[in-house]
Amino acid sequence: MHINYWGAVKGSTVGRVGGGLLLAALAAGAAAPLWPHAPEAFSQAVLQPPSAAHWLGTNDVGQDVMAQLLHGARRSLAVALAAGCLTTALSFLTGAGAVLGGRRVDAMLMRLTDAMLAVPTIVIVIVLAAYVPLRFAGLVLVIALTGWAAGARIVRAQVLILREKAHVLAARTFGASTRHLLFRHLLPDIAPVLLVSFIQSARRAVLLEAGLAFLGVGDPTAVSWGMMLQQALQFYYTPAWSWWLLPPGIALALTLLSFLLLGSVLEPLLDPRLRRDEHAGD
Amino acid sequence: MPSRWPSYLVALVLIVAVNFALPRLMPGDPLQAIYGGEMLVEMTPEAYAALERRYGLDRPLAEQFLFYLGRLARGDLGQSYYYGCPVPEVIGGALPWTLLLAGSAFLLSSLLGMWLGIESGWRRDKAGDRGLLWLLGLVNGLPDFFLGILFLLLFGVLLHWFPLSGALTPYAGYTGWALALDAARHLALPLAVLTLTNLTDLFLLTRGSMVTVLGERYVLTARAKGLTDRVVRYRHAGRAALGPVTARLGVRVGRLVTGAVFVEVVFAYPGIGGLLQDALAMRDYPLLQGLFLLITVSVLAANALADYALVRVDPRAGHAY
Numbered sequence: 001m002h003i004n005y006w007g008a009v010k011g012s013t014v015g016r017v018g019g020g021l022l023l024a025a026l027a028a029g030a031a032a033p034l035w036p037h038a039p040e041a042f043s044q045a046v047l048q049p050p051s052a053a054h055w056l057g058t059n060d061v062g063q064d065v066m067a068q069l070l071h072g073a074r075r076s077l078a079v080a081l082a083a084g085c086l087t088t089a090l091s092f093l094t095g096a097g098a099v100l101g102g103r104r105v106d107a108m109l110m111r112l113t114d115a116m117l118a119v120p121t122i123v124i125v126i127v128l129a130a131y132v133p134l135r136f137a138g139l140v141l142v143i144a145l146t147g148w149a150a151g152a153r154i155v156r157a158q159v160l161i162l163r164e165k166a167h168v169l170a171a172r173t174f175g176a177s178t179r180h181l182l183f184r185h186l187l188p189d190i191a192p193v194l195l196v197s198f199i200q201s202a203r204r205a206v207l208l209e210a211g212l213a214f215l216g217v218g219d220p221t222a223v224s225w226g227m228m229l230q231q232a233l234q235f236y237y238t239p240a241w242s243w244w245l246l247p248p249g250i251a252l253a254l255t256l257l258s259f260l261l262l263g264s265v266l267e268p269l270l271d272p273r274l275r276r277d278e279h280a281g282d
Numbered sequence: 283m284p285s286r287w288p289s290y291l292v293a294l295v296l297i298v299a300v301n302f303a304l305p306r307l308m309p310g311d312p313l314q315a316i317y318g319g320e321m322l323v324e325m326t327p328e329a330y331a332a333l334e335r336r337y338g339l340d341r342p343l344a345e346q347f348l349f350y351l352g353r354l355a356r357g358d359l360g361q362s363y364y365y366g367c368p369v370p371e372v373i374g375g376a377l378p379w380t381l382l383l384a385g386s387a388f389l390l391s392s393l394l395g396m397w398l399g400i401e402s403g404w405r406r407d408k409a410g411d412r413g414l415l416w417l418l419g420l421v422n423g424l425p426d427f428f429l430g431i432l433f434l435l436l437f438g439v440l441l442h443w444f445p446l447s448g449a450l451t452p453y454a455g456y457t458g459w460a461l462a463l464d465a466a467r468h469l470a471l472p473l474a475v476l477t478l479t480n481l482t483d484l485f486l487l488t489r490g491s492m493v494t495v496l497g498e499r500y501v502l503t504a505r506a507k508g509l510t511d512r513v514v515r516y517r518h519a520g521r522a523a524l525g526p527v528t529a530r531l532g533v534r535v536g537r538l539v540t541g542a543v544f545v546e547v548v549f550a551y552p553g554i555g556g557l558l559q560d561a562l563a564m565r566d567y568p569l570l571q572g573l574f575l576l577i578t579v580s581v582l583a584a585n586a587l588a589d590y591a592l593v594r595v596d597p598r599a600g601h602a603y
Contacts, residue, residue, distance in 0.1 A: 114289030115296060118585040119578055120536045123543075124300060127574045130562050131304050207425055211544065214427055217562050233431065233548070237446075241435055249428040257423035 005195070008265055018261025025255045029073040037064035039071040039223040047240050057243040060235060065228075065244050069251060072225040076255055078136070079209045083143040084202030088194050090148035091201075095155025096186055099163060100178050110156070113149045121146035125208060129217040139212075139219065143205050151197035158193050159186055196266050203259035210252050225252045290586045297578045301571055302350050359575070360568035364560070369572035373557065377576075380553030383469065384542045387476035388535070395481045396527065399488025400520045406493055414485070422482040426541040430475045430548035437471055444471050447550035472549045480538050487530060491523040498522075532588030536581045543577075 009015035032039075043062035050057045056065035098109040125142055128134070134142060162168060168185050176184075212218040213226025220227075225248040232245035325333075339346065353359075359369035398418075402411045421429065438446040445451070445468050456464050495501065496519055504518045546555030554573060561569040 111289050111292050114286055115293035118286075118290060118293045118532070118536075118582055119297060120540050120581045122540045123574060123577050123581075126558070126562070127304065127570055128300075128307075130565065130570055131307050131567070210425060211427070214544070215547065215559055215562055229427070229431070236431075236434065236439060241439070245431065245435070249431055253424050253428055256425065257420070260419075260423045 005192075005266060009262065012265055014261050015265040018258045018265065021254050021258035022262065025073050025077060025251070025258065028070050028251075029077050032067070032070035032074050035064075035067050035070055037067040039063065039067040041067075047235075047238065047244075049239065050243050056247055057240070059228075059231065059240070059244050065247065068223050068228055069225070069247050071223040072228060072248060072251065073255075075222055075224045076206050076209065076252070079140065079143070080202035080206045080255075080259075082136075082140040083147070083205035083208075084198045086140060086144035087147045087201035087205070088151060088198045090144055091151025091155050091197055092187070092190070092194060094148060094152040096159045096182055096190075098152070098156050099159040100181065106156075109152070113152050116146070116149035117153075122208060122211065126212060126215060126217060129212055133219070134212075135219055136222070139209065140205075143208050144201075147201055147204055151194075151201065154193060154197060155190060158190055162186055162189050165189075192266070196263060199259050199263040199266065203256055203263070206252070206255055206259070225249075286589055287586075290582060293582050294579070297575070297582065298351075298354070301575055302347055304571060304574075305567060354575075359572040362561075362566055362569040362572075364564040364566040364569065369568050372569060373554070373572055373576060376553050376557045379551060380542055380546070380555065382465075383472055383476065383546070383551065383553060384538055386469070386473055387480060387542070388538055390473070390477045391480040391538075392484060392534075394477065395484030396488050396520075396524060398481070399485045399527075400492055400515065400523065402485070403489040403492025403496065403523065404515050404519075406496075411489075415489075418482045418485055421478055424479070425544070426475065426479045427544040427548050429479055430472070430545045433471050433475050434548060444468075448552065468551075472545045472551050475548075476538070476541055476545050479541055480534065483537075484527065484530065484534065487527050488523060491525070491527060492519060495519045495523045528588070528592055531591075532585035535584035535588070539577055539581055 009019050041063065043058065045058050046060055046062045048058040048062075056069060059065055059068075094109055094113065098106040098113075101109070124146055128142060129139075132138065162185075168181065171181060171185055209218065209224065210226035210229070213222075213224045214230045216230055218224060218227055228248040229245065229252075232241065232248070235241065236245060341349070357370060361367070362369050362372045365372045398414060402414050405411045424432075434446065437443045448468055450456075450461070450468060451464050501514060501519050504514045509518075542553065543555035543558055545551070546553045547559045550556060554577065557569070558573050558577075560566070561573060
């Protein structure tokens, strides 16, 4: 499968908006260290409305909201990247392993996949975070361990198709090892599927990280949008909602939207059946 | 594969195992996870040993697991140390509110989602369809709790149309219809948010299914017979389009329940989600474990039921994968 990702993103309005939003989030994260205020620095100026010094005002303990917003972008994108990669890797190994491992391994792994799909994994992550304080690595690991199932189903379906392709059959006739098949033949062919799976996993990771922090079980040392929302929600009846509560919510919503839009542009590339809308009928 | 029952068994074992492992994952003392730090400080060594025996913590892990299963089978979920009474009692007080909220949201979002999906599919690529697709697509991108915050700010704080939190006006002493009206006013905002966020996937699915069905020959036949648009839209195409939709019911329950947790937190609604947040804040571990079991097992049960219903309705589904 050779697919022009860049062209697909650039060629559609949805793709351009999605890519633009993601670039904006990346720029915000990159600019965070340049901002004159530190996100944790307290000051006497509490609940100040936006001004030249504090573009988005300050919160209840005098911290600069803009600094927190920019550092929140770093946090969200770092979790998205790390958890997205790890989740996708697990999906690939499980999905492809199920096909190559033979009937028994396949049946076992698919039982487990279905089981994971039926359980509300967000609840598991929430409760787990209450017992074991999850720092960055722990959080990423837990998000990936609870999120690989959906991707694994898709990878498995694709590998089942690829397995019958000529070059894979040829390699098998020459006695290629499972490892060789997996990484030399299947991985490159399945890359587009993995990219879409990565985008979806990244979106889920951002949502989960924000949700945990919003419920107050996130990493208390990390500045994140979810934590800002949790703290600002207690002051919603004061004017501070307009500069403290809305910005992290909007930033979070736009970041999630960017993944959603990019995913919706790239997804039809994989499955010709999804492309039907464009030329069938009428 | 005849059915997915083995998967549900695996899931149930996973849930129970996780629940058993949780207090033992804690750095430090599992009894602290069961009873809370404050209580252990005041305890005599004899009482401590008695507690350890009660939870079987002095035995090997395998024996502890059997112990735990036995307690679970008797419905013994322990004592909430924040509320000071048995966990099932605490949960029982909050459950009706969540059932009211999540149940109404499930009903409303299902009916609205299917109706809008049918109408939208019927008018494919017309202005109404495009508008709905964009609107619901945007809503779909928002986390449940942020949409809740937006509704809270707009309809509660700015417009004063609805109360900001709770399920009833405290100490109002309403009875009869006044009480029902009060409950409905408090329910309105969380219900609207939960309905909206759960509408989207059903809408998209019904719409897609409708578009496919409209290309079928029997729809053309129905039109050729001179049936009215209404009859073709609902009786013929609509009914056929809803087949694949039922398959999603189970998955939707999972999303609905986790959505309800976050929405209840935003509106300080006294249901399971509000309770979960309290339990998290107080580190009330027995209550946390009880809530975890209740939520995961009921979502699992809903999934299994939906699967069972689907196989009964459409026997092909049993062999679908």
